[in-house]
Amino acid sequence: MIHERYAKITGWGKYVPEHVLTNQDLSQMVDTSDEWITTRTGIKERRIRGEHDTASSMSVAASEQALEVAGITAKDLDLIIVATSSPDYLLPSVASQVQDMLGAECGAFSLVAGCSGWVYALTTASQFIFSGMYNRILVVGVEIISFAVDFTDRTTCVLFGDAAAATVIEASDEPGGVLSYELGSDGAGAMYMYVPDGGSTSPLAQKTIDERRQYIRMDGQNVFKFAVRTLSGSFKRSIYQAGLTPDDIDLFIPHQANARIIEAAARHMRVPIDKVYMNLERYGNTSAASVPLAMVEAIEEGRLKDGDLVAMCAIGAGMTWASVVVQMGTSEISAAHSLFSMARARHLARRTSDAVVDTAQSALLPLYTFLYQRRKKK
Ligand code: ACO
Numbered sequence: 001m002i003h004e005r006y007a008k009i010t011g012w013g014k015y016v017p018e019h020v021l022t023n024q025d026l027s028q029m030v031d032t033s034d035e036w037i038t039t040r041t042g043i044k045e046r047r048i049r050g051e052h053d054t055a056s057s058m059s060v061a062a063s064e065q066a067l068e069v070a071g072i073t074a075k076d077l078d079l080i081i082v083a084t085s086s087p088d089y090l091l092p093s094v095a096s097q098v099q100d101m102l103g104a105e106c107g108a109f110s111l112v113a114g115c116s117g118w119v120y121a122l123t124t125a126s127q128f129i130f131s132g133m134y135n136r137i138l139v140v141g142v143e144i145i146s147f148a149v150d151f152t153d154r155t156t157c158v159l160f161g162d163a164a165a166a167t168v169i170e171a172s173d174e175p176g177g178v179l180s181y182e183l184g185s186d187g188a189g190a191m192y193m194y195v196p197d198g199g200s201t202s203p204l205a206q207k208t209i210d211e212r213r214q215y216i217r218m219d220g221q222n223v224f225k226f227a228v229r230t231l232s233g234s235f236k237r238s239i240y241q242a243g244l245t246p247d248d249i250d251l252f253i254p255h256q257a258n259a260r261i262i263e264a265a266a267r268h269m270r271v272p273i274d275k276v277y278m279n280l281e282r283y284g285n286t287s288a289a290s291v292p293l294a295m296v297e298a299i300e301e302g303r304l305k306d307g308d309l310v311a312m313c314a315i316g317a318g319m320t321w322a323s324v325v326v327q328m329g330t331s332e333i334s335a336a337h338s339l340f341s342m343a344r345a346r347h348l349a350r351r352t353s354d355a356v357v358d359t360a361q362s363a364l365l366p367l368y369t370f371l372y373q374r375r376k377k378k
Contacts, residue, residue: 056094
């Protein structure tokens with residue numbers, strides 16, 4: 001892809017709840033064992049939200065770090081996109097709560113694409129930057145997936161965990177940042193992973209609770225096959241689209257669902273496993289937070305540096321998938337973009353004219369009142 005503007009990841013942050021739920025803990029709750037979970041999934045422990053953790057509070061904690069790393073404030077943001085399937089409420093959008101809690105003055109919307117949500121949101125944010133519309137966008141992936149997990153169902157409860165990760169995407173005129181991407185959906189696989197009740201088709205009812213239909217149902221083996229096939233295919237398509245080959249990629253960050261899925265996908269792509277990042281043993285599958293959380297930790301551990309090429313790919317309920325190739329690097333936005341973009345100029349003009357009208361109205365109010373009272377007396 002050729003752009004005049006580039007979309008770079010300039011800030012990152014994470015929030016994981018304090019409470020750790022180990023495989024040992026789960027073996028006290030359902031008929032499972034550390035040995036079964038470790039060999040079938042690679043997961044050792046996951047985080048579960050505390051009493052005060054909400055999707056909005058966790059997003060804000062991660063976002064504050066991301067803003068600090070980017071060296072900007074919430075007031076500098078032009079847009080906020082939050083990817084989640086577990087918002088605080090069905091309405092309003094959690095993105096608006098995050099906007100308010102951060103003190104940002106910009107548009108905000110949430111996006112649902114299951115575990116692929118953050119990659120979908122990153123590519124969406126890139127479009128606003130490529131078009132010249134916006135310069136600074138906050139992209140969050142957050143999930144309190146434990147609320148939709150049935151902790152009496154051993155086939156699903158061992159897999160998931162809660163987390164949030166946030167990134168700041170900024171415009172730049174230096175090549176790099178988001179180089180290519182692929183978004184995909186195959187709704188024919190909707191029933192591979194779904195929550196039966198609680199939507200408009202089957203609103204919550206006593207039957208829901210009695211039959212535990214408010215929780216995730218999953219066809220594990222079909223998800224497994226879909227995941228292996230799709231991860232390796234989508235990774236490769238995005239990489240080739242960027243004019244690269246898998247050998248050029250410094251680090252692969254796949255969706256952190258299951259180590260066996262990841263190892264099988266790496267084998268299909270003929271990529272050595274030491275080029276593939278995994279942190280699922282500590283967090284399990286954190287859905288929309290999975291890929292950005294892994295990216296943040298890869299940066300913190302020094303496995304991703306300026307100039308590195310990273311390929312990220314997620315698959316999720318839907319079924320959806322999304323992959324992206326990014327060249328890391330945090331170069332400054334040039335003055336041409338930060339000060340004189342048309343979008344920013346329009347925004348500034350609108351704010352200035354609003355301020356002038358407000359001031360004029362308050363200044364003229366006593367005069368209007370005086371004239372009105374004089375007319376009434378006559
Ligand atoms: N502990 C012990 N035994 C278990 C457990 C458990 N936690 N879960 C299932 N079993 C049992 C099953 O009941 C079955 O027993 P049976 O043979 O007596 O019937 C046996 O283990 C084998 O079950 P399988 O489903 O064949 O196990 P499999 O090797 O396929 O592993 C798993 C199951 C881990 C769920 C795997 O299919 C998987 O990872 N699938 C992908 C799911 C996934 O990642 N979903 C979430 C992500 S979705 C997304 O991100 C899009």
